[in-house]
Amino acid sequence: MANKTDLISVNKLKVNFRNNTEIARAVDGVSYTVRREETVCLVGESGCGKTVSALSILGLIDSPPGEIVSGEILFAGKNLLKLGEQELQRIRGNHISMVFQEPLTSLNPVFTIGDQITEAIRIHKVIAPDELYERCIQLLKDVGITAPQERFNDYPHQLSGGQRQRVMIAMALACDPELMIADEPTTALDVTVQAQILQLLKSLQRSRSMSVLYITHDLGVVANIADRVYVMYAGIIVEQAYTYQLFHHPRHPYTQGLLASLPNLSKRGQRLYSIPGTVPNPAHKPPGCPFHPRCPFAIDNCRIQCPEMCNYGNEHLARCPVLYEKNPDI
Amino acid sequence: MSFTNLKMKSIHTHNPVILKVEGLKKYFPLRRGFFQRLAGKVRAVDGVSFEIEQGKTLGLVGESGCGKSTVARLILKLLESDEGKIFYQGQDIQTFSEKKMKPLRKKMQIIFQDPFGSLNPRMTIGQTIEEGLRILGIQNRQQRKARLQKLLEMVGMSAHSADRYPHEFSGGQRQRIGIARALSVEPDLIICDEPISALDVSIQAQIINLLNDLQDKLGLSYLFISHDLNVVGYLSHKVAVMYQGQIMEYAPADRIFENPQHPYTLALLAAIPNIRINQKKDKENKLKVLGGEPPDPLNPSPGCKFQTRCPFAESHCRKNEICLKEISKEHFIRCSRAL
Ligand SMILES: Nc1ncnc2c1ncn2[C@@H]1O[C@H](COP(=O)(O)OP(=O)(O)OP(=O)(O)O)[C@@H](O)[C@H]1O
Ligand SMILES: Nc1ncnc2c1ncn2[C@@H]1O[C@H](COP(=O)(O)OP(=O)(O)OP(=O)(O)O)[C@@H](O)[C@H]1O
Ligand code: SF4
Ligand SMILES: [Mg+2]
Ligand SMILES: [Mg+2]
Numbered sequence: 001m002a003n004k005t006d007l008i009s010v011n012k013l014k015v016n017f018r019n020n021t022e023i024a025r026a027v028d029g030v031s032y033t034v035r036r037e038e039t040v041c042l043v044g045e046s047g048c049g050k051t052v053s054a055l056s057i058l059g060l061i062d063s064p065p066g067e068i069v070s071g072e073i074l075f076a077g078k079n080l081l082k083l084g085e086q087e088l089q090r091i092r093g094n095h096i097s098m099v100f101q102e103p104l105t106s107l108n109p110v111f112t113i114g115d116q117i118t119e120a121i122r123i124h125k126v127i128a129p130d131e132l133y134e135r136c137i138q139l140l141k142d143v144g145i146t147a148p149q150e151r152f153n154d155y156p157h158q159l160s161g162g163q164r165q166r167v168m169i170a171m172a173l174a175c176d177p178e179l180m181i182a183d184e185p186t187t188a189l190d191v192t193v194q195a196q197i198l199q200l201l202k203s204l205q206r207s208r209s210m211s212v213l214y215i216t217h218d219l220g221v222v223a224n225i226a227d228r229v230y231v232m233y234a235g236i237i238v239e240q241a242y243t244y245q246l247f248h249h250p251r252h253p254y255t256q257g258l259l260a261s262l263p264n265l266s267k268r269g270q271r272l273y274s275i276p277g278t279v280p281n282p283a284h285k286p287p288g289c290p291f292h293p294r295c296p297f298a299i300d301n302c303r304i305q306c307p308e309m310c311n312y313g314n315e316h317l318a319r320c321p322v323l324y325e326k327n328p329d330i
Numbered sequence: 331m332s333f334t335n336l337k338m339k340s341i342h343t344h345n346p347v348i349l350k351v352e353g354l355k356k357y358f359p360l361r362r363g364f365f366q367r368l369a370g371k372v373r374a375v376d377g378v379s380f381e382i383e384q385g386k387t388l389g390l391v392g393e394s395g396c397g398k399s400t401v402a403r404l405i406l407k408l409l410e411s412d413e414g415k416i417f418y419q420g421q422d423i424q425t426f427s428e429k430k431m432k433p434l435r436k437k438m439q440i441i442f443q444d445p446f447g448s449l450n451p452r453m454t455i456g457q458t459i460e461e462g463l464r465i466l467g468i469q470n471r472q473q474r475k476a477r478l479q480k481l482l483e484m485v486g487m488s489a490h491s492a493d494r495y496p497h498e499f500s501g502g503q504r505q506r507i508g509i510a511r512a513l514s515v516e517p518d519l520i521i522c523d524e525p526i527s528a529l530d531v532s533i534q535a536q537i538i539n540l541l542n543d544l545q546d547k548l549g550l551s552y553l554f555i556s557h558d559l560n561v562v563g564y565l566s567h568k569v570a571v572m573y574q575g576q577i578m579e580y581a582p583a584d585r586i587f588e589n590p591q592h593p594y595t596l597a598l599l600a601a602i603p604n605i606r607i608n609q610k611k612d613k614e615n616k617l618k619v620l621g622g623e624p625p626d627p628l629n630p631s632p633g634c635k636f637q638t639r640c641p642f643a644e645s646h647c648r649k650n651e652i653c654l655k656e657i658s659k660e661h662f663i664r665c666s667r668a669l
Contacts, residue, residue: 045530160623161394190393190557192620195601199619217531220603247605254532261535262605263564265587271542272564274535278500294532 004035006074007179007211008057008096013071015052015061017282024282026052028235029071034179039205039212041222041243044232045279050215053232054181056081058098059088075179093124097172099165101184106168107156113140113167114152120174139170144200162193169200176208183215198225219258223247228315231255234280234290236306241316251310251318253295289319297322341567341582345383347417348519348551349405349438354378354414356400360627370628374400376575378414379654380568382519385545387552389566389583391559391598397575398555402521405553406438407431418519436466439512441505443524448508449496455482455507456492462514481510484547485540502533509540513548521553526561538565559602563587571595574625574635577654581661592663593640634666642667 015027027049034040042050055061057073057080073080080091100106108116117136121127127135140148143166156164165185172180182201186194202225205212214225222229222243229246231239231254239252250256260273277294280286286293292302299322309317310324318324354375362369375397382388390398403409405416407423416424418434426434442448449458456478463474479489485506496504505525512520522541526534538561544550556562562569562583569586571579571594579592590596600618622639625631633648634640640647647666655668 045532191559191601192393192597195603196619198603218603219531219605223605224603258532259605261532262560263535263538264560265563265583267564268583272535272539274539275532276536278502278533279530 004038006033007036007038008073008075008213009033010053010057011072011074013053013056013073014069015049015056016067016069017065018067019065022283025235025285026066026282027056028285030232030235030237032230032237032240034211034213036178036211037205037209038227039202039214039225041226041229042213042215042232043217043219043222043229045217047279047282048232049235049282050232051183054098054183054213054215057181058092058096059083059085094175095177096179096181097175097177098181098183099168099172099185101187107164109156112153112155113159117167117171117174120171124175139173140167142173142204143167143170144196145170160193161189162196165189165193165197166200169197169204173204173208177210179211179213180205181213181215184217185214186221187216187218194221201225219247219262234285235282236290236319237309238291238320239318240309241312241318242314245314245316249312249316251312251316251323252291252320253297253323254291255318257294341584345385347381348384348419349382349553350415350417351381351401351405352379352415352417354401354404354416355412356397356404356409357412362628372627373575373630375404375411378572378575378577380570380577380580382551382553383567384518384551385549386567387545387554387565389562389569390553390555390572391557391562391569392572393557393598396572398572399523401572402440402523402553402555405521406435406440436515437517438519438521439515439517440521440523441508441512441525443528449504449511451496454493454495455487455499458496458507459492459511459514462511466515477514481513484513484544485510486536500533501529502536505529505537506540509537509544513544517550519551519553521555523555524557525554527556527558534561541565559587559598571598576635576664577662578636578665579661579663580654585658585661589661591657591661591668592665593642593667594636595663597639634664636665 011031013027013030017024017026030053044050052061056068059080061068068081075091080088114136117139118132121132121135137148140151145151145163145166159167186197189197198221201212204210216222226243228242229240230237231252233254239246239255246255250259257273257275261275263272275294280290288303288305289307292298302322307319307321309319310321311317355377356375357371358374359368360370360372361367378401380388390401392398404411415422423431423434459478459481460474463477468474468477478492482489482491487503487506499507526537529537542565545552554562554565566583569581569583570577571592573594579586579590579595586595590599597620601620620639625635625638631648633650634652637643637647652664652666654662654664656662657668
């Protein structure tokens with residue numbers, strides 16, 4: 001598993017948002033890679049910078065208020081942050097595509113789904129009309145839409161939430177991407193529908209040898225879909241590991257706290273562990289380790305200096321020297 | 331936890347029934363097309379019955395649109411039911427006039443999913459909570475202030491939050507304020523409609539613990555509505571699984587999770603992504619996928635509402651109405667396979 005080549009690597013990315021008085025350091029020095037044919041999860045709570053880091057890959061940060069302060073995003077040897085709009089558009093169309101959380105707002109309500117998918121194909125390829133139709137029907141079939149010929153002329157509001165998300169995935173597949181970024185594609189869906197979509201993404205990832213960058217706040221989803229995981233907190237990566245390793249040997253107090261606080265039947269009668277305090281506002285992040293005000297292990301140094309990643313081997317890294325000194329073994 | 335509390339919280343002991351609902355029904359008109367023509371009806375709640383015991387929690391789960399919030403609104407009489415009975419401590423409140431309902435409104439409170447929309451942005455936290463105390467008839471200002479401090483303390487908020495406005499608080503804090511407001515009128519029963527789904531993951535456990543502590547301390551009863559089965563399993567004594575307006579399975583929590591019997595419950599449980607994973611087969615942690623589409627509200631077929639998605643459906647599932655049957659003590663399912 002470890003020898004697959006990098007498809008994309010985000011290095012020390014910093015993105016700020018500026019409003020009249022404040023600067024929010026939304027993404028504050030984030031690095032991650034996605035390799036070929038790999039599913040990588042970016043997990044973290046609301047506002048920690050997951051979406052902003054993904055939108056940076058596609059050059060979709062509005063500036064102002066956003067500003068990419070530093071860092072690089074390497075894809076096929078090119079730094080995407082240095083490309084012009086035209087080149088970026090080519091990348092977006094042919095190599096990297098994205099599926100968003102809310103399918104109803106990202107589908108155009110006044111066009112049929114057939115129109116929208118054929119448009120997505122046509123942008124990137126010159127193709128004869130009947131072939132275009134065939135390809136569109138095939139995509140709808142691939143994403144598990146039953147009776148695609150009839151659905152072709154439906155408008156988005158005529159589909160269920162799960163079907164709309166399938167259509168979004170079909171559009172994202174239209175260009176045969178090497179990387180699909182899925183930003184919380186199942187958060188608005190019921191668990192039974194979520195299971196269908198996750199299954200679909202897994203099988204597409206395999207059959208098309210795609211890479212997937214999957215963004216979520218749900219650790220259950222992570223356990224189910226990811227090869228590797230990056231845990232984000234307040235604009236930085238606090239831990240990264242192979243999935244099994246992360247769930248069985250979490251090395252950052254935040255990851256540990258999150259896992260311990262998940263309720264289930266077997267914890268009945270026990271008090272749940274809960275992480276005290278709240279998530280910091282990105283415009284007023286505490287100095288030092290951003291987790292220190294909530295961390296049971298914090299020492300003086302944590303309040304001063306943001307720690308470096310500590311290496312546990314096998315690509316397992318965690319940004320907490322306090323726990324590392326206690327137990328550096330693998 | 332004291333001995334009495336342990337007894338109160340145990341799944342298999344019984345307390346007096348505080349709320350009982352019998353054959354509750356609510357149909358909404360379904361309008362379609364350009365002229366909003368009446369096309370049929372949505373059977374939002376279609377014959378729902380359950381009981382909640384004092385000091386205990388009934389979990390109500392099911393997918394979006396299955397009628398959970400409508401059940402809540404019917405119980406509080408915020409919505410008039412088409413059929414069915416609601417008993418609060420043995421009294422049939424369905425026939426109560428608004429005047430007779432008034433004292434009962436204090437006894438049954440609700441907290442909502444959205445801690446942002448449900449607090450008045452122009453009132454300080456103190457004013458919001460004091461409103462409840464005034465309703466309760468505490469006229470003395472001093473007494474009200476003292477009680478306010480007590481309530482804030484109970485939900486883990488500092489005393490000086492009383493003078494601040496909702497926008498100054500985080501989601502989790504606002505949810506605490508919503509709980510304090512509900513508690514201000516000294517209720518017996520609190521309906522929690524998805525109280526933690528809008529909160530940050532790291533905050534959810536704080537609110538779950540708070541609800542649990544308050545139940546221990548005050549003997550509160552909860553109707554806990556959620557689509558998160560893990561939370562429901564952790565908090566509830568009994569669980570009702572709802573699908574398309576009907577209860578499909580109803581049993582003590584441990585049995586729902588350890589010995590589920592209805593095909594829909596099985597499908598729901600199989601669909602929860604589990605964090606317990608295998609080392610070798612990271613990718614083989616397969617979720618069981620439920621196929622099919624929910625029934626068309628315009629053309630409901632006779633028989634079981636789950637037939638279009640059920641892997642076990644047979645011809646007799648498509649013929650007759652299927653009733654809830656008790657398959658073992660206190661364990662009910664609505665399925666033709668229960669004989
Ligand atoms: N257009 C914008 N203007 C100002 N601030 C923004 C903008 N977009 C994002 N931010 C800020 O950047 C931070 C990171 O946002 P981001 O959308 O990446 O979070 P996220 O991790 O995707 O959260 P969620 O799980 O809620 O989607 C947030 O605090 C947000 O307020
Ligand atoms: N006032 C109304 N008029 C018409 N239809 C309604 C009304 N209120 C609810 N419904 C319909 O009744 C059904 C049940 O809705 P309800 O809000 O009770 O579902 P729910 O189980 O709470 O769903 P969710 O998990 O999404 O909150 C839905 O199909 C809904 O569209
Ligand atoms: S009654 Fe039939 S269709 Fe309904 S759940 Fe049981 S087996 Fe499935
Ligand atoms: Mg986001
Ligand atoms: Mg609801």
